[in-house]
Amino acid sequence: MEQLHVKHEHGSYTVSIGSGLRHTISEHLPKSYRQVFIITDSNVAPLYMDDVKQSFPETTVVTTYVVPAGEESKSLSVFYDCHTKAIEYGVDRQSSIVALGGGVIGDLAGYVAASYMRGVDYVQVPTTLLAHDSSVGGKVAINHALGKNLIGHFYQPVAVIYDTASLNTLSKTEWRSGMAEVIKHAWIAHDQAFLDQCYSIDHFEDVDKDLLNSLILQGIAVKARIVTEDEREQGNRRFLNFGHTLAHAIEAEMGYGEITHGEAVAIGMDFALKVSESYFDCSLNRMNFRNWIMAHGYPISVINHLDQHELLHRMTRDKKNVNSEIRMVLLSKQGNPQVVSFTKDEIRNELKEYHKEVSQV
Amino acid sequence: MEQLHVKHEHGSYTVSIGSGLRHTISEHLPKSYRQVFIITDSNVAPLYMDDVKQSFPETTVVTTYVVPAGEESKSLSVFYDCHTKAIEYGVDRQSSIVALGGGVIGDLAGYVAASYMRGVDYVQVPTTLLAHDSSVGGKVAINHALGKNLIGHFYQPVAVIYDTASLNTLSKTEWRSGMAEVIKHAWIAHDQAFLDQCYSIDHFEDVDKDLLNSLILQGIAVKARIVTEDEREQGNRRFLNFGHTLAHAIEAEMGYGEITHGEAVAIGMDFALKVSESYFDCSLNRMNFRNWIMAHGYPISVINHLDQHELLHRMTRDKKNVNSEIRMVLLSKQGNPQVVSFTKDEIRNELKEYHKEVSQV
Numbered sequence: 001m002e003q004l005h006v007k008h009e010h011g012s013y014t015v016s017i018g019s020g021l022r023h024t025i026s027e028h029l030p031k032s033y034r035q036v037f038i039i040t041d042s043n044v045a046p047l048y049m050d051d052v053k054q055s056f057p058e059t060t061v062v063t064t065y066v067v068p069a070g071e072e073s074k075s076l077s078v079f080y081d082c083h084t085k086a087i088e089y090g091v092d093r094q095s096s097i098v099a100l101g102g103g104v105i106g107d108l109a110g111y112v113a114a115s116y117m118r119g120v121d122y123v124q125v126p127t128t129l130l131a132h133d134s135s136v137g138g139k140v141a142i143n144h145a146l147g148k149n150l151i152g153h154f155y156q157p158v159a160v161i162y163d164t165a166s167l168n169t170l171s172k173t174e175w176r177s178g179m180a181e182v183i184k185h186a187w188i189a190h191d192q193a194f195l196d197q198c199y200s201i202d203h204f205e206d207v208d209k210d211l212l213n214s215l216i217l218q219g220i221a222v223k224a225r226i227v228t229e230d231e232r233e234q235g236n237r238r239f240l241n242f243g244h245t246l247a248h249a250i251e252a253e254m255g256y257g258e259i260t261h262g263e264a265v266a267i268g269m270d271f272a273l274k275v276s277e278s279y280f281d282c283s284l285n286r287m288n289f290r291n292w293i294m295a296h297g298y299p300i301s302v303i304n305h306l307d308q309h310e311l312l313h314r315m316t317r318d319k320k321n322v323n324s325e326i327r328m329v330l331l332s333k334q335g336n337p338q339v340v341s342f343t344k345d346e347i348r349n350e351l352k353e354y355h356k357e358v359s360q361v
Numbered sequence: 362m363e364q365l366h367v368k369h370e371h372g373s374y375t376v377s378i379g380s381g382l383r384h385t386i387s388e389h390l391p392k393s394y395r396q397v398f399i400i401t402d403s404n405v406a407p408l409y410m411d412d413v414k415q416s417f418p419e420t421t422v423v424t425t426y427v428v429p430a431g432e433e434s435k436s437l438s439v440f441y442d443c444h445t446k447a448i449e450y451g452v453d454r455q456s457s458i459v460a461l462g463g464g465v466i467g468d469l470a471g472y473v474a475a476s477y478m479r480g481v482d483y484v485q486v487p488t489t490l491l492a493h494d495s496s497v498g499g500k501v502a503i504n505h506a507l508g509k510n511l512i513g514h515f516y517q518p519v520a521v522i523y524d525t526a527s528l529n530t531l532s533k534t535e536w537r538s539g540m541a542e543v544i545k546h547a548w549i550a551h552d553q554a555f556l557d558q559c560y561s562i563d564h565f566e567d568v569d570k571d572l573l574n575s576l577i578l579q580g581i582a583v584k585a586r587i588v589t590e591d592e593r594e595q596g597n598r599r600f601l602n603f604g605h606t607l608a609h610a611i612e613a614e615m616g617y618g619e620i621t622h623g624e625a626v627a628i629g630m631d632f633a634l635k636v637s638e639s640y641f642d643c644s645l646n647r648m649n650f651r652n653w654i655m656a657h658g659y660p661i662s663v664i665n666h667l668d669q670h671e672l673l674h675r676m677t678r679d680k681k682n683v684n685s686e687i688r689m690v691l692l693s694k695q696g697n698p699q700v701v702s703f704t705k706d707e708i709r710n711e712l713k714e715y716h717k718e719v720s721q722v
Contacts, residue, residue, distance in 0.1 A: 009370065080437055080505070080512075087507045092682055115476075117680040118502065118513045119593075141479065144441070146448045151441075152479045153514065232480075319478040321453060 002217055006136060007228045008156045015136055015220055017213075021163040022048055022125065025055040025098070028161045029123060033096040035061040036123075037086055039109035040100040043069040044127050047169055052100055052125065063089040067108070071257040074108050074142045076151075082112040096121040096158065099135075102128035102174075103261060107149070110140030114155035124157045127166040129178020130262050132216050133185070135160050137227035137237075147317050148248050154232050162220075164213060175204035176296055177262030180243075183292075184269060185219040188239050190335020194218050199292055239337035242329040243269030249314035253306050259299060266298040274357070275350050276330040279340060284331060294361070303358045308351050316344060363578055367497060368589045369517045376497055376581055378574075382524040383409055383486065386416040386459070389522045390484060394457040396422040397484075398447055400470035401461040404430040405488050408530055413461055413486065424450040428469070432618040435469050435503045437512070443473040457482040457519065460496075463489035463535075464622060468510070471501030475516035485518045488527040490539020491623050493577050494546070496521050498588035498598075508678050509609050515593050523581075525574060536565035537657055538623030541604075544653075545630060546580040549600050551696020555579050560653055599681055600698035603690040604630030610675035614667050620660060627659040635718070636711050637691040640701060645692060655722070664719045669712050677705060 001018030016028045026032065036056060040049055045066045053062050065085040067073040091097070099109035099122060106124050113122035124135035141152025170178070179198070186194040197215060201207050223240065230237040247268030251259060270293060273286040293300060315326050325341040332338060342350075362379030377389045387393065397417060401410055406427045414423050426446045428434040452458070460470035460483060467485050474483035485496035502513025531539070540559070547555040558576060562568050584601065591598040608629030612620060631654060634647040654661060681688045686702040693699060703711075 076437060076441055083505055083512055084507065087505065087511060087678065090678075090685060093680065115512045115514060117511060118500065118515055139479065144444055144448065146445065150448065150478060151444055151476045153476060154479055317448065317451075319454065324451065 002213075004217075004220055004224050006156075006224045008138065008231045010156065013157055013159050015160040015162065015224065017162045017164060017217060017220065019163065019165045021161050022051045022166065023055050025052055025123070025125065025161055026057060026060070029096070029159050031158075032057075033060060033094065033121070035063065035089070035091060035095040036098050037089060037091045037095060038062065038064045038098040038100050039067065039082060039105060039112065040064070041067050041069040041073065041102075041105055044101045044105070048100060048127060048163075048166060052098065063091070067105075069104075071104055071143070074104055074149075076142060079108065079112060079142050082108070083116060086112070086116055091116065091120065093117055093120055096123055098123045098125055099157075100125045100127065102126065102131045103134035106131055106135050107139070107141050107152070110138070110155060110157065111142055111152055114140055114153040119155065121158045122155075124160040126160070126162050128170060128174050129167055129216070130174065130181055130260070132162065132178065132219055133181040133223060135162070136220055136223045137240075138231065147314070147319075148252055150319070156231075162216075164216065167212070170205075172205065172297075173260055173263070176266075176298060177260035179204055179296070180262030180266040180269070180298070182215050182219045183289075184240075184242055184265060185222040187269065187331065187334060188242055188329075188337045189218070189222045191218070192334065195334060199288065204296065238327075238339050239329055242331070242337055243267075243272050245315055245318055245326065245328045246271045246311070248318060249311045250302065250306065252314050253310050254302065259302060263298055266293045267300050267303060270300065271350075271354050272328060272330060274354055275328060276332070278350075279330055280332045282332060284334065290361075300358055300361065303355060308348070308355060312344060312348055312351060315347060363574075365578075365581055365585050367517075367521075367585045369499065369592045371517065374518055374520050376521040376523065376585065378523045378525060378578060378581065380524065380526045382522050383412045383527065384416050386413055386484070386486065386522055387418060387421070390457070390520050392519075393418075394421060394455065394482070396424065396450070396452060396456040397459050398450060398452045398456060399423065399425045399459040399461050400428065400443055400466060400473065401425070402428050402430040402434065402463075402466055405462045405466070409461060409488060409524075409527060413459065424452070428466075430465075432465055432504070435465055435510075437503060440469065440473060440503050443469070444477060447473070447477055452477065452481065454478055454481055457484055459484045459486055460518075461486045461488065463487065463492045464495035467492055467496050468500070468502050468513070471499070471516060471518065472503055472513050475501055475514040480516065482519045483516075485521040487521070487523050489531060489535050490528055490577070491535065491542055491621070493523065493539065493580055494542040494584060496523070497581055497584045498601075499592065507613075508675070508680075509613055511680070517592075523577075525577065528573070531566075533566065533658070534621055534624070537627070537659060538621035540565055540657070541623030541627040541630070541659070543576050543580045544650075545601075545603055545626060546583040548630065548692065548695060549603055549690075549698045550579070550583045552579075553695065556695060560649065565657065594681075599688075599700050600690055602681060603692070603698055604628075604633050606676055606679055606681070606687065606689045607632045607672070609679060610672045611663065611667065613675050614671050615663065620663060624659050627654045628661050628664060631661065632711075632715050633689060633691060635715055636689060637693070639711075640691055641693045643693060645695065651722075661719055661722065664716060669709070669716060673705060673709055673712060676708060
């Protein structure tokens with residue numbers, strides 16, 4: 001088992017990473033709770049719910065709520081249902097919520113914890129590769145019909161417990177989604193070896209366990225370092241949004257759940273690399289990245305079927321924007337992210353060129 | 362103009378109190394904003410919206426949203442509508458929300474600010490006497506069908522700007538509601554003169570302006586001191602819930618809006634004083650208080666018409682409870698609040714006795 005520590009303004013928490021940790025959840029918590037309320041989804045429940053329940057001592061009351069799997073559960077109505085269950089089960093300020101699942105569950109259950117009785121403890125127990133990213137850093141949110149993650153908070157977990165054995169059950173799509181955030185961490189990490197390790201994988205599902213663990217650890221370390229420096233996204237934390245400006249627009253435009261978050265981020269990074277090369281007049285060897293995303297089946301061609309005007313409109317609504325400019329994270333070289341502001345017209349042109357480029361692939 | 366300062370873990374803010382301050386809002390803010398988004402209700406809008414809008418310089422974009430007056434607006438659907446408007450108006454992280462109104466607007470708009478894009482600045486501009494209390498301290502929330510304020514956060518305003526001239530338009534009921542929190546502050550303040558000042562008022566509507574200003578200032582000072590010491594209700598802040606355990610149950614049981622918050626708190630304090638006298642075997646001269654609430658028309662007789670079993674059940678759900686005990690704030694003497702835990706049975710008996718006592722009034 002490996003451990004990383006994340007500091008924040010109210011204290012700190014530990015990220016524990018290892019195979020089989022779901023069987024010993026309570027051992028990795030900073031304190032014991034009279035009640036834990038596990039929120040998970042309909043995909044994860046049959047796989048891991050029993051293990052996690054049984055990991056708590058008999059003196060702990062364990063209550064559970066299973067929401068439908070999928071991005072649609074990051075809705076106001078599912079959020080409200082979670083509150084209803086928590087009230088009915090008598091969850092109180094001395095209880096803890098356990099977010100057992102991928103990014104959707106982490107965001108949803110984390111926001112329930114942030115808002116239930118003005119805040120109760122919660123624990124992230126990620127079960128996907130993508131959640132190596134989302135489970136660390138305390139960003140919790142649900143979606144608004146007009147934009148992803150628009151209703152939320154910065155609210156830190158008391159622990160992140162990452163059972164890497166749960167990755168054995170991931171689908172091809174989930175591998176793709178998760179690896180996109182891993183390679184994003186490599187891009188902003190100023191570490192060519194990390195990026196090369198990502199490029200070295202032929203098939204995600206067959207990745208060598210040691211290599212995978214090493215990638216996860218490096219990815220979480222990048223994330224943990226940045227969020228420790230900047231809990232509330234006022235400085236360097238914005239670099240973590242590399243690829244996300246276009247990604248959020250794609251996800252919203254396609255309808256949540258039609259494309260995975262990581263798949264959209266991969267396309268967003270491809271676009272951000274293109275804009276970076278032209279803005280900084282530099283080379284990022286972006287064709288290596290393009291080849292990688294093509295080889296692994298990232299659905300880049302969706303860009304051909306989306307209305308550019310609508311994408312642009314959605315990009316202007318990003319949370320990171322100020323004064324109607326569009327802010328993108330660009331790289332002047334690997335490991336050198338910068339936030340750059342563009343006018344709507346500038347991004348319109350970039351999108352047009354990118355669309356042309358992709359349609360010729 | 363008087364000013365008080367409240368410290369919290371991220372910084373501090375100023376409470377400005379004076380007649381006519383609504384005309385100079387922007388002068389009392391810690392910084393200027395490109396956009397302010399005013400949330401108010403249908404009662405307050407015709408009275409003060411124009412004044413507040415005009416108080417901002419022409420360079421500030423002022424957008425507004427008017428919600429229906431009343432506790433029903435602390436609902437998930439109105440909360441969502443506020444988000445929708447904010448998105449449509451392009452409110453961003455460099456904007457500020459202005460909560461113009463009473464406690465409902467402060468709680469609602471404050472929680473919108475806490476959750477919009479994971480948090481934007483907000484300013485409390487209270488217009489009622491009751492809001493002298495709720496506008497200070499950063500408790501923001503909306504209601505769940507199963508309980509008041511169950512969905513919310515601790516989220517501090519950047520300023521509180523209290524125009525005491527807005528009290529000229531209060532109704533009799535609003536005076537009653539507000540004075541209950543004033544006298545609550547007197548009860549927990551260890552200051553007999555403050556309590557005597559409250560008792561000295563014959564008719565709330567005709568109260569001497571200087572006396573009123575003095576009471577408001579003393580009330581806010583008590584609140585500001587306590588929330589500075591304990592932002593997140595882990596210690597002394599719980600004392601501010603004197604009278605609130607039963608009050609929340611009464612409000613929920615009657616249906617929000619059927620009785621004002623302060624009216625319910627007055628009854629809750631009456632009950633808490635009774636329990637205090639029997640628990641500590643002391644005298645709090647509670648008949649003076651009873652006479653005061655009767656003289657001012659607090660609707661104490663509602664207790665005769667409410668189902669005691671349901672009240673009790675609702676009291677077990679209070680946010681301050683831990684491990685199914687019912688926690689009440691009691692006084693061993695004026696200015697000496699303490700949190701005491703009771704079993705459900707104990708409170709059942711106390712409620713029964715109280716019911717008997719009130720039915721003989």
